[in-house]
Amino acid sequence: MRRRILLFIALLCTCTAFAQVSPETLAKRAKRKNLTVKEWNTDSKTKTRWLDHVTTYDSEGRKVEETEYATYGQKERITIEYDETTGKVSKEVVYDDRDKPVRIRKYEYSEDGTKKKQYNYLPNGKLYSVKVFEYLFSD
Numbered sequence: 001m002r003r004r005i006l007l008f009i010a011l012l013c014t015c016t017a018f019a020q021v022s023p024e025t026l027a028k029r030a031k032r033k034n035l036t037v038k039e040w041n042t043d044s045k046t047k048t049r050w051l052d053h054v055t056t057y058d059s060e061g062r063k064v065e066e067t068e069y070a071t072y073g074q075k076e077r078i079t080i081e082y083d084e085t086t087g088k089v090s091k092e093v094v095y096d097d098r099d100k101p102v103r104i105r106k107y108e109y110s111e112d113g114t115k116k117k118q119y120n121y122l123p124n125g126k127l128y129s130v131k132v133f134e135y136l137f138s139d
Contacts, residue, residue, distance in 0.1 A: 021087060029061025062087075073097065088113070 039053040056065040067077040074097050083090040086109070094103040104121040118131040 029057075032057040032061040032063075034059055035061075070097075074099065 035057045037053075037055045038051060040049055041052045042049045050071050051069045053069065054065075054067045055063060058064045062082055063080055065077065065079050068075045076097070077095040077099065079093045079095075080089055081091040081093075082088065088109055089107055091107075092105040093101050094105070096102045101123040104123065104125075106119045106121070107115055108117040108119070110116045114135060115133045117133070119127060120129040120131065121127055
């Protein structure tokens with residue numbers, strides 16, 4: 001009986017999380033399933049072409065990695081993890097040009113689903129700053 005109750009609660013939480021995602025968002029995600037987008041730059045004089053940006057999406061159409069390049073190679077890479085219950089970004093890890101982690105961002109959300117706080121950590125796990133989001137609407 002206890003297992004059935006726990007299973008029901010888990011199912012209810014999962015359904016609630018999916019209910020929060022708008023149909024438009026689901027349609028956009030469906031188009032991006034397992035997609036990799038490469039952006040290229042071309043020098044107008046020499047016609048030299050180089051990779052500028054690569055964005056990778058998972059099987060659910062969510063962005064999971066973003067890499068920015070310069071003419072010399074990788075400039076920065078960000079990996080993105082999602083909370084399985086809410087479907088929102090829970091953690092981002094920022095890597096430098098040598099592919100070493102330099103920042104870890106963790107997010108806290110308000111009840112309405114907007115970002116509330118962003119916690120910024122050093123690679124050793126030490127908290128070094130907190131960004132607070134404030135939403136102001138004007139008439």
